[in-house]
Amino acid sequence: MPLSWAFFASFLLAAAGYILGRSRAFATAGPDARALHSRPTYHGTSVGLMALLPSLGVLAVAAILRMAGVLTDETGPVVGILALVAAVIGLGLGVTRIGRQYQARNAVERMVLGLLMLCSLIAIVTTLGIVLSLVFETGRFFQVYDWKTFFFGTEWTPRFQGNSQLGILPLLWGTLYVSAIALLVAVPIGLFAAVYMSEYASRWVRGFVKPAIEVLAGIPTIVYGLFALITVGPLLRDYFAQPLGLGNSGTSVLTAGLVMGIMLIPFVSSLSDDIINAVPQSLRDGALGLGSTPSETVRQVVLPAALPGIVGAVLLAASRAIGETMIVVLGAGAAAQMSLNPLEAMTTITVKIVSQLTGDSDFNSPETLVAFALGLTLFVITLALNVVALIIVRKYREQYE
Incomplete structure (x- = not known):
């Protein structure tokens, strides 16, 4: 049976x-x-x-x-x-x-x-x-590969025949660079959209705008990746990179960051909107009764009261950005390099985890075991984000209460 x-x-x-x-x-x-x-x-x-x-x-x-x-x-x-x-x-x-x-x-x-x-x-x-x-598995990796070279190496050239250079810094730089651009797009747009929907929009407008924004969360990441590869990448290359002499590639950090930021807007806007609506109406009435304008009430009363939830929404978006793979593969390329130019191709940790575990992998070689060390690094980064968020929330609550 x-x-x-x-x-x-x-x-x-x-x-x-x-x-x-x-x-x-x-x-x-x-x-x-x-x-x-x-x-x-x-x-x-x-x-x-x-x-x-x-x-x-x-x-x-x-x-x-x-x-x-x-x-x-x-x-x-x-x-x-x-x-x-x-x-x-x-x-x-x-x-x-x-x-x-x-x-x-x-x-x-x-x-x-x-x-x-x-x-x-x-x-x-x-x-x-x-x-x-x-x-x-990370311990097994460091038994066969020097941890100093891994954490402080600036070259990523895995060769399964041996003599690999497995420095994480180019991958870490690409991950943080793409995530930073994505958050710069998603957080302001998402937060402003949440404030508009909760404080200024009529019921009819809110009933139309919020579902329309949340549709973005239901689009598969492969579709976002194709959008980055076919539309956003060539657009940035033809109108910015080539005219400014900053590159000729259709894949770049800026391409992946912009598209990923669009994908993250619902994570920030929807959660922030729910948190802002949960702020007691009495706080708004008290501020308006003391002579505050609606914008002053939002800035000085509503947003501070909703700060813990907003921080949680931003943290969720950041974790989502750090762990994204498909958009980066199609939008940012696979070049492991460190550069300040956002119009150059780079890659992230998640992309290399997938590439190192693709195919017939020998789980005794450092080129395969490095994927677990990369995964543990991502876990530590996400944990650090949670700790920072808790510190911010606790510090705020002590001042507010």
Whole structure:
């Protein structure tokens, strides 16, 4: 029996348990359902959860053991049978517990609480697993490649035949350069759009403008990349780079930054708009009552009150910019170099992670293991952004409160 069949069969047994438990609760209560401690719905839910949770537990343990190499594909039918047996046993125990004094509601709340705690634990364990996998593979990389050359090297020329130069500085420079241009485009436009929609626009205009802006968030990044490659890149080359003598390439940092900034506008505008609307109206009324103009109220009252949320929106946009790949591949090129000229082609860390892991890779070579060191570097940068954001928010809150 495939595990997927056992998974769906467990849900079917849980549904049958809910119906059976609810019917049994009505039968136990007689003509007056108020004789029960809990409503029949809770009795049915209790039986359904007691049938579902043990089965899911068996399947989860089996999946972990399979990833660890303890179980093989041949053990799948056995695991499926065990999962169904656990579901049937749980269903039977749940039905036998139904009675007038059975506290089904309390039992359901405890099971749901445990399930919520398990989901939180899964998120924590997943994050820990990601970090540890990056750390261990990065440790393997630094065993075969000098860390000083990696962190302070200014040349990126990987050669799988040996004698590679794997300096991260050109990639880090390209990542920060493209992200900075994108944020310079997205943050002012997104924030001003949010202020307009929340403070000045009529209800009809807001109902049209906000969905129109949020459409940008639903466009696939490959489409943005093609837009950068076909439209924005040639436009910048023909009207800026070549006339000014700054380059002849259609791919450049400015191309990727502009297109990425357009993509990030909804992240800033939509979140900032929601945060600004959450500011109590009493603050606006108080400022206007003291003689402030609407613009002064926005600058000195609304935006300071919404600053923590705005910082979060900007941080989300920055993290999105740092992790973007497709727009950079098609818009900025793949040249690992350090230059102040925004009309030259450069590349980012994410692009090189993909290129180093593409094809038949030997996970014992430094040219492949370097991808994990690059990934860990991105993780540290994002973590630093979060720390800076927390410092800004806490400092502001101390002054405001």
